[in-house]
Amino acid sequence: MIARLVLLSVLLTGAAPLAIAQERSALLPDVPAATGTPHKEGNEYWRRNHMDLMRHDRDLTMRDGNREIGASLKGCFDCHAAKDGTGQIVTYESDRHFCRACHDYVAVKVDCFMCHRSTPDGVDEGAAHAALVPHVPQREADIRGLVAYLQQNTAKPAVISGEAGQ
Amino acid sequence: MKIPTAKGADLSRRDFLRSGAAVASLTLAPGVTLMAFGGSQAHAAADAGKRWGLLIDANKCAADCSACVTACSDENGWKGAGNPETDAQWIRKITLKNKATGRETTMPMMCQHCEAPPCVDVCPTGASFKREDGIVLVDKHTCIGCRYCMMACPFKARSFVHEPTVNQKSHAPRGQGTVESCTLCVHRVDKGIAPACVEACAATGHEAIIFGDLKDPDSDISKRLAQFPSLALRPDLDLDPGVRYTNL
Numbered sequence: 387m388i389a390r391l392v393l394l395s396v397l398l399t400g401a402a403p404l405a406i407a408q409e410r411s412a413l414l415p416d417v418p419a420a421t422g423t424p425h426k427e428g429n430e431y432w433r434r435n436h437m438d439l440m441r442h443d444r445d446l447t448m449r450d451g452n453r454e455i456g457a458s459l460k461g462c463f464d465c466h467a468a469k470d471g472t473g474q475i476v477t478y479e480s481d482r483h484f485c486r487a488c489h490d491y492v493a494v495k496v497d498c499f500m501c502h503r504s505t506p507d508g509v510d511e512g513a514a515h516a517a518l519v520p521h522v523p524q525r526e527a528d529i530r531g532l533v534a535y536l537q538q539n540t541a542k543p544a545v546i547s548g549e550a551g552q
Numbered sequence: 553m554k555i556p557t558a559k560g561a562d563l564s565r566r567d568f569l570r571s572g573a574a575v576a577s578l579t580l581a582p583g584v585t586l587m588a589f590g591g592s593q594a595h596a597a598a599d600a601g602k603r604w605g606l607l608i609d610a611n612k613c614a615a616d617c618s619a620c621v622t623a624c625s626d627e628n629g630w631k632g633a634g635n636p637e638t639d640a641q642w643i644r645k646i647t648l649k650n651k652a653t654g655r656e657t658t659m660p661m662m663c664q665h666c667e668a669p670p671c672v673d674v675c676p677t678g679a680s681f682k683r684e685d686g687i688v689l690v691d692k693h694t695c696i697g698c699r700y701c702m703m704a705c706p707f708k709a710r711s712f713v714h715e716p717t718v719n720q721k722s723h724a725p726r727g728q729g730t731v732e733s734c735t736l737c738v739h740r741v742d743k744g745i746a747p748a749c750v751e752a753c754a755a756t757g758h759e760a761i762i763f764g765d766l767k768d769p770d771s772d773i774s775k776r777l778a779q780f781p782s783l784a785l786r787p788d789l790d791l792d793p794g795v796r797y798t799n800l
Binding site: 444446448449450451452453454458459460500501502503506507510511512513515516517518 | 596683691721728730738
């Protein structure tokens with residue numbers, strides 16, 4: 387939705403916009419391509435509803451022992467195991483992980499991978515994954531990091547108040 | 553437990569997943585041996601008409617063998633982090649000694665899958681629960697790690713995960729800050745396969761653990777319970793555990 391609004395506003399403002407639109411798009415999540423058969427309901431449906439579907443089915447599987455549902459995190463990674471530049475399947479620790487592609491963008495941290503493995507069976511998660519800790523906001527460092535991130539990813543340098551003096 | 557927002561769209565999705573499930577069940581078929589436990593067909597859900605249990609023959613349990621513990625650890629991906637006091641123990645070998653005669657007996661000890669489980673009674677969030685078929689589990693989605701269940705369990709069957717976890721088995725998720733215990737290998741039972749400890753014990757030739765349906769009078773476990781004396785641990789508590797012992 388936000389993406390559409392941004393695109394719309396860019397289009398409405400007229401000239402010079404195409405270049406900016408491309409630059410802006412670098413901020414939007416790059417959803418890693420999946421393998422296998424696409425979801426019948428379409429990606430839009432799944433992007434909006436996947437958490438409800440998974441929560442609903444996890445209760446049926448866990449509580450009722452219904453194993454025919456087939457919607458499990460394990461099942462997700464059959465097709466959604468994102469890889470890094472070297473072709474290695476990444477864990478949730480990497481920002482290339484399929485779930486993080488969007489969840490980082492909307493600043494929602496998921497706890498699934500505290501208990502569930504974030505890779506398909508047989509793909510080692512490594513110790514770095516275990517070191518994942520809840521993010522504790524560090525005011526100064528975080529602001530600087532965010533500014534650096536925005537500058538790196540946008541055409542226009544982001545400026546926030548108070549930053550100029552540093 | 554239904555989530556209204558997902559409900560409307562659920563039907564089409566169910567159909568979609570069915571097609572995938574059919575393929576999966578084909579590949580599963582060679583491993584399905586549910587008939588051996590007195591079952592008829594693989595059920596879509598835990599069956600209230602069954603009650604899964606174990607019968608452990610302490611006479612057949614060898615003192616120097618811990619195949620069941622190793623098999624459980626391998627199957628479910630729990631292992632020690634070098635802190636014996638807090639390390640997870642889904643199953644452990646214990647030794648009983650008769651002080652008068654000096655006779656020692658060893659046997660495996662795990663969640664007893666009680667019919668009236670104290671861990672379920674005390675759980676403040678409903679995370680500790682019993683399935684229709686008698687398997688007692690922890691729903692880690694709702695477990696807050698308070699450990700009341702660990703205190704309530706008279707068998708010390710539950711463990712708390714203190715360390716961050718990696719490389720969990722996809723069929724046995726486990727994570728820091730939650731309580732866990734023997735699941736009776738629920739992922740195997742749902743496929744019609746006996747728990748890993750039972751399989752491992754049989755593989756050593758001891759055959760000290762038998763798995764089966766306590767509600768089915770024709771199952772091997774029910775026949776033996778009917779034929780030979782057996783014991784529920786802590787019978788004074790009247791918990792009606794699903795795990796029974798003989799020759800203690």
